[in-house]
Amino acid sequence: MNAVQRFIRSRVLLLTAAILIVAMCLSVFIQSQSQAALNRTVDENSRGLYDILVQAKAGNNKAGGALIQPDIANGQGGISFQQLEKIRGLGGTSVAAPISLVSRVTQNLETPRLDAMDYLGYNAGLAGGATAGDPTGTDTKKWPAPESVLPAQPKKYRLTASAVSSDGVSQQTLFQTSAEGALGKGQVIEQQTAGGKSIRIAGPAGETGIKFPAPAGGSEHNLFNLSVALPMAPQVTESVVAVDPTAERALLGSAGDFLAPLQKAPPADTRNAGAIGRYFEQLFAKSPTQQELEQGPDFLGVKLKYWAPLMTQYQQAKLSGQITDASQAIPLIVRQGTSLDLKYSVKIQEIDDSGKVVNDVGTVSRSLDKDYLPFVSKSPFALQWPGSTDHSQLLGNTGNFSQGLYQPAQWSTDFAAAPKYKDGDTSANGAVGKSATPGDWVTVNKLPEKSAFGAIVDQAQRKPVDERSYRENLPTGSKPATPLPMVYGTFDPAQIQKAAGDVNKLPLGGYDPAPMTLQKDASGNDTAAKGLKPSLSATGLVSQSAGAITDYYGLAAARGYNTNANVIDAVRVRASAAGNWKQAQPEVDKLAARIRDLGLEATVVAGSARQDANIFVPGYSKDDAGKESALGTVQQSWVRQDAADAVSGSLTGTNITLLFLALCGATLLTGASTVSYIRQRRSEAGILRAMGWTQRKIRSWVLEEFGIGAAIVALAGIALSLLSWNLATVIVSASVLVLYSAAAYIAAQQLRHRDVVDQEPQHDERLIAVDSPLTFAYRQLVTHRFSSVSLAVAVGVFGAAVGALIALLIDIPRAAGASALSGLASAAVALPSVILAVSGVLVGLVLTLVTGRFELQARREQLSTLKAMGWNPDMLGQVRFFENALVGAVALILGVLGALGIGLLLAPYAALWAALAGVLAVLCWIPIATKVVK
């Protein structure tokens, strides 16, 4: 029988070679594949819309892998237009897009109202004029019959208006106010007057109407309904940011098309608010066509769809004397919808004379939602009495043209700056724990001092709310004149976020505020993750996208400065270097250095990614006694610098660690199979010696068999190395070959002829006497040291492998959740890594099976002997258990240390879990092995 035949006959050697080759292929394949996937993912995703974030020197950001807080448009300013031009003039700059916070604008929404359908039918005297000339109006002959939800005889009602705002965690009732009075079906009254006939709508006899305190006003019958003026809705504050529309479009690409109208806005010297107001008044004096009204009149090439708000605010501001010669119109692109949670409700109850409720008519409510437009929405809280139908459309589109703010918005340069963040501990994955230090409390939900008509406002009708808003004043020069908002278009923040993507994109200022998610309550207990919504309760930390975007002329008009002040908060620079991040990095770094030479802070953000930071927020709310309460710990997506390198390095390290583990497993498996081979061949070697074979010949005999396997392993290694052309592959292949050769040498040595018979020593009296199943088990393990240690090592490897798998399973979601980039990278390598880890577990399992079988037959014979001596089944079970428990005790140390070590290498924060998993794996092995031996 030649060496090849002997090699094939020796299943152990064949199996070992096969397993080593498979392990080699698996390791190399997975390593190369995962590395390629990782590099590809990181390269493709680590360059965003811009490469460098430029801020003033005193910016909050730090260099060197720190986290950048999300709100970069905080009104800090510090960069001048000269500096912006210098940045644009640098050789490597492709786009330099400035961004600034212009102002906070408090929206005084029009008084909410409750409309109760009270339609009296067609009346030429009342409706004829309104429908004249509007082809969209309903033919007079087709008007429906009169109908009303109000009783012919007035009844007494109580209306309870309330406003509630919620941040998703806590709910705040901003006010709740009731008013009572009698309401009834209206009637048309015709009276003869001097020179003609007077027609009007009036309430029935006995109707008192319902009037809430000023500035709400009372109830009034009109053409289609009875309208009750409700208490004023809470003030809503929106932010306005300024951008350079041309640069911004270059930055955003097609997603920035919404800024096209802003590019057509007139220059600063043609934005006089009075002149523009007069232009529109004159335009409407010429009776515009219905189409013009619907599309909006043309203003220097832009159809101003929202002309009505402009006109309403102009007229109101002119009436109140707010418009001055210095007032400018500010072109705005306003946000579509709002995420502000504000719900306005009216409860309607029919009561008797004593005030007792006799009928619950119902509760109607409305919330600000996606239909809300800052600077545009006039009546977001127009509520309908239950059962009402809106008949105003009978008049045609004319009825919708009066949309617009009731009062001019109040512009403020009291900026809500970012909270003061303080770095805490740095966790193992590089994330920095933070705490937010609140600023001063600001009272919101106040009422104006006077109503629109000058009446004193009853301030007792609502409860002011403390809001943590961290305001800092920015001196901007002269007092600004009241601006006139001029809505040029709308934008959808979700679309911009989508265009910016979720990877490696710093928050685009006011477009893209980072949401906050509550993770732990104030006591530190885990809570179901809740996203914090903007609200009018104490949610100063939460923001929503800017209410409007203007250009830098708009910023100048709103802030009222005349000189070239340093009003640019940040400049986002895209380098002209092409390609992915790795390719562009040298040029980007050079450009950043040049920008720093201009005296500015330049942070290279390409290669960065979003990462969640945990922030503890104290002083979030106040109770009535003024005691502050913490919010808890919120998670906010910040930006981690150099995340691409960190992710790449971390996950590459993970794979290399797993490869190392796979090689360790292969080593142990080879050792175990070699021992098995030696046991098989020892008797054969003895026979051969008896037949006169020399020691040299027996060694050759062994080495020939191993040589076949080594040749196969070497060929496989060379083939893999050539295919992958990777140094790691060569190292892995060479390691496996060396391993196999060492096993061959050891086997040959073990099977050598023993010149001197090993004399087993006599019984050592120092050994623990055998007087129980435990001591019996101990003696057996001591006697069969090699097998016991082999088994313990195998079980330890199994435990460590399980620990590694657990560490990996914990680490992958963690890595995926740490940042968007690492999430993509983790997804790219998750499967290969898990396969590798599972392979490690399987290798460990195979090892335990192989080594466990070494003495299995002998163990069974021993147990039979003990049984024959009268040891009962319970004691035999104890022997088996103690043997495995003692092995497990040794394995436990190896498993825990191994799992801990691997855990520290893979994911330090998960190391304890890995160790615990290792402990559990070993502990689970003990009863299973006990059962198997039975």
Place this chain on the structure above:
Amino acid sequence: MTDNLNPDLTSTTESADESFQTRANTIVRAADHATPLQLSNITIRYGGDKGGAEPVTVVEDFSLTLHAGEMHCIAGRSGSGKTSILTVGAGLTLPTSGRVLWEGDSLEKMGDDEIADRRRALIGYVDQGGALIDGMSALENVLLPAVPDGEVEQRTEMAKDLLDLVGLGRRMRHRPAQLSGGERQRVAIARALILGTRVLVVDEPTASLDRTSANRIISILKDTTNDGIAVLVASHDHELVRLSDTLTELI
């Protein structure tokens, strides 16, 4: 048993051919004794496997009554069921049918624990080759049956005496690997006697031993019967057959 060992037993060896009888033919040579072990209509059948092998009946309707102080030899060719009868008699396996009675009590009614306890008190089993435990000295091996009752310390002197009696007083610290085949058998016999057993079940005690060693084993076994211990032995050894009180020959 104290001084009954007969080292000159080799001189009594003679052919036992004429003593072999037909299957299940028991020859009673001794007077009536108490009956510590009784096998009644025992059938032992090894079931077929999933591969379709047919079940094999190795012993059928076999009965045996073993009296105190009697040595009963079961002889027969390899595979005739000798060891099966011994393991059934020692309560190590259960017969396919039939009853095993220990001092009149049927094993059928006993649980595993009770069988183990009764076996410890009643039966000493000596496996073919001795079946000593590696890593334990001869003395420790002899003391192993005392472990379940926690009497290791109390029986240490007795164990030493037993090893003296079987001629291994100077080898009590040696481990099995350092003992010859005959010595291992003698240690196993000493181990079987440590708890004052009343039945000694011995499987092929002289197989693969030289004549001198075999005779020494036979002498020990014969001497145990003088102390009222019943011996059930399976063997081909003619000398052992000849010296047995009763004989069963299996075909």
